[in-house]
Amino acid sequence: MIPIALPLLAEEEADAARAAVLSGWVSQGPQVAAFERDFADLVGAPYACAVSNCTIALHLALAALEIGPGDEVITASHSFIATANCIRYCGATPVFVDIDPGTYNIDPNRVAEAITPRTRAVIAVHQMGMPCDLAALVTLAERHGIILIEDAACAAGSQIRVDGDWDCIGKPHGQIACFSFHPRKVITTGEGGMLTTADAKLDHKFRLLRQHGMSVPDIVRHGSSQVIFEDYLVVGFNYRMTDIQAAVGRKQLERLPELVSRRRAIAARYGELLGNFEGLRLPAEPDWARSNWQSYCVGLPDRVDQRTVMQSLLDQGIATRRGIMCSHREAPYANEKPRHDLQQSELAQDHSILLPIYAQMSKEDQERVGCALRRELQAYALQQAAR
Structure with missing residues (x-):
């Protein structure tokens, strides 16, 4: 059988996972932090935040932007259903627009037609790894004062030319880009996701919301020589990645x-x-x-x-x-x-x-x-x- 896809995982990934298991720290910890730094450096983003999967990354992006009931989010219907579901998770309304048949990506002209006073954001999907027309979408978002989120689930390693230079998808063009590390993707951690942004406040909100709104991360509390009592500042979620996954992800990044x-x-x-x-x-x-x-x-x-x-x-x-x-x-x-x-x-x-x-x-x-x-x-x- 010739499969539709096959992840490339070898001894290096197995050794990395084994080392994480034997370290005694298997939940979100130092390997996750290192994976975030590695990913941010690779794509050219100031900030990267690891989470459990890309659906969660998209939900976290909308939650951090406080998008909710009464808001509209424009996106492509022609995408895995998770793109639409994350909008519904927030109580907002997905507004579906058509695609460019040449690239299978969201058509910026159709986006322009769909904008109303209720539009808060556009989720543009880099479908099957093919970069969408970010130049047109960024211009459109800025003109109308709306947020541009990139569903880059499939796009780790893809590039787009900006002002004559080749940028990695994930380098901030819109406000947020969200990635998947599912086994069907080019690199995998089994399950897993990542958000990149240039906005320090958004990155802080991602980190707060992914761990129940906890004011002090586990890695800080466990590493402190002083007793620390954490607070829970908002209603957050359990959206963390494990150190085992992150250790595998770091080896996968080397292969990308x-x-x-x-x-x-x-x-x-x-x-x-x-x-x-x-x-x-x-x-x-x-x-x-x-x-x-x-x-x-x-x-x-x-x-x-x-x-x-x-x-x-x-x-x-x-x-x-x-x-x-x-x-x-x-x-x-x-x-x-x-x-x-x-x-x-x-x-x-x-x-x-x-x-x-x-x-x-x-x-x-x-x-x-x-x-x-x-x-x-x-x-x-x-x-x-x-x-």
Whole structure:
């Protein structure tokens, strides 16, 4: 079986986890603090705060901004449902807008159309690791006085060109960027997330809220030679990362440049294998973006049935996934009325598939995937021609 994804974890990560276990400090502690420093240095952010997962990071971002009932947050429906759920957690209203079909990312023109006096924030998703149009979104947010949050769950290692220089996603462009370390992502801690920001006050609020509003962190209290009594200043949450996870994450960060390089080579090879098939739409980077290629999504030719293609590939031992889901089609959001149609989002869900991509993928397996897909599409083309 060729899986859709496969994390690259080796002896170095196992040794790091073992060392954390044997240290006696396995909950949030010195390894988490070191992971935060390492991540901030890597992406060029003044502050980074580690949490349990990216859904929590998004919720924490909105909670720290005190977004709540009566507020609207604009985002893409074409995203994992966690993006919308975190808005609902705060009692705010998600406002879904459509995507650019070329990048599968939120369309800044559609965002502009959806802004009202109730709009407090935009959550822009770097879908499948492809950077969204931050330049346009930052300008739009500043013009209307609203917050820009980057859902960078898939985007560790992706880059965007700003004023001629390449910046890592996570270097503050909006107010906050949120990352995931789920096993489907380029680097993993099993579960885990990170928030980056340039705002010291926001970073302080993240740290307060992730640990029940506790005024003194555990690492300070346990390391003090004086007795310290902590206070609980606000109603917070238990959103902490463990030191075991952070120790693994630090080793994964060391691998990140190599992992991204390998994925970019695989994406280029897919382009060679599939690029000349009529009607098959391949993903493409804008000239200002460098994707980490967390996923590789292809749009199927017209009249080709998504499920049939996926089942045929699965029967041949090749795992795929359907196009990214649309939250407005799911039961919790069925009554939300979009400001405009979400045609491109729905087309992307219904008529695209994600192909296997991971750093260890061999050329032979990639060619097997490419040949199997071409055969299936050629069979469809012959069927259509015969009708």
